[in-house]
Amino acid sequence: MLRNLLWATSKHDVYLMQNYSLMHWSSLLRRGKEVLNVAKPVVPTLKQTGSLSHSLSRVQISTMAAKDNLIAAGGFQGELICKFVNRPGVAFCTRVTSDENAITNAVDIYHSPSGSLRVMMANNDCRVRVFDVGNFACLNDFTFDWSVNNASASPDGKLLAILGDSSECLIADAQSGKVTSSLEGHLDYSFASAWHPNGVVLATGNQDTTCRLWDIRNMSESFGVIKGNMGAIRALRFTSDGRFLAMAEPADFVHVIDTESGYEHCQEIDMFGEIAGISFSPDSEALFVGVADRTYGSLLEFNRRRHLHYLDSIFF
Incomplete structure (x- = not known):
């Protein structure tokens, strides 16, 4: 299973999934509260003409x-749920496909070149869909030759x-979906990617147990393997x-x-689960x-210690 079920919006605010509950954890107050329960019917609050939004039930x-x-959260049956942090209820939710093997493998929230907020979902049905957060219209629907994991x-x-x-x-053009480059070097299926804030370096994670580093100015081969x-x-x-x-x-x-x-120096965090x-x-x-882990399930926080240039752990 692809696991990206946790996200921090500030040093003190973390959102994570626990079973069917979306939880908010305050590391300042050391307290958690349920923000959304998807075991119950999920009903969108935004009612717009022609919108794809419709109610969902018991989303995993x-x-x-x-x-x-x-x-933004994706489900095992091709669902997409969007909720604004500062508003009650769910703004938008839909199931984008009836394909039986349509798990939503990844979601990304980003700004278009014009500054508009977008939500992108990658699915097992070989498609990538992009939604505009302003009205939750589906702007793009790109199809590829294999299941898209990220x-x-x-x-x-x-x-x-x-x-x-x-x-x-x-590497594809965000507007047209046209593939502009193919990065070759991994030996198996890929599951993760991340862009350096400078927009030049891309990291990719693979089943071959490696992360490769690419410079988008020269993508003929990776410049590093971790x-x-x-x-x-x-x-x-x-x-x-x-x-x-x-x-x-x-x-x-x-x-x-x-x-x-x-990318030579590394600190390894060894845990269980x-x-x-x-x-x-x-x-x-x-x-x-x-x-x-069912027995050792937890949320770990590691704080940066700048004067020693490594991360110091705090467990709770």
Whole structure:
């Protein structure tokens, strides 16, 4: 299962899925509260003419993202749920396909070159769909040759990284969906991608237990390979200042790489249990790791210690 079920919107605000509940955790108050229960019918509050929005029932969440006052979550049956952080209820929800194998593998929230907020979903039905958050209209629907496990937009919103059940990773134009480059080097299927804030470096995570680093100015080959310990690289996150890259395996290991060392220096976080997601806080000061193990399920917080240039852990 693809696990991106945790997102930090500030150093003190973390959103994570627990069973059928979307929870908000305040690391300041050390207290959590339920924001949304998707075991119950999910009814959209925005009623717009011609909108794709319709009620859903008992959604099993497969992935999520939270950014710019918006939470977007995908489901195992091709569902998409969008909720504004500062408003009650669900703004938009839909099931985009009736395909039986249509799990929403990834969602991304980003700004288009014009500044409009977008939600992008990558699905097992070989398609990437882009929605405008202003009216939740589907702007684009791109089809590829294989199941799409991950799609992410570059910081300027002009390019998309498309990864899935293929050893190649694609770079596509965000407006047209036209493939402009194919990144070759991985040996198996890919599951994760992350763009450096400078928009030049792209990191991709693969079943071959490696993360490859690409310079979009020269994509003929990767300029770096970071190896995991045991499993596929399932999640990748850069800090907002670009100083660190976090890399998560399916269970037990999260690696924090110092980008200023040429991606050579790494701190390994060794824990126990399946990893439900990783997220840096927007100010780059904290790293949150979700552990989905039935017995040892927890949320871990790691705070940055600038004077020693490594991350110090705080468990709660």
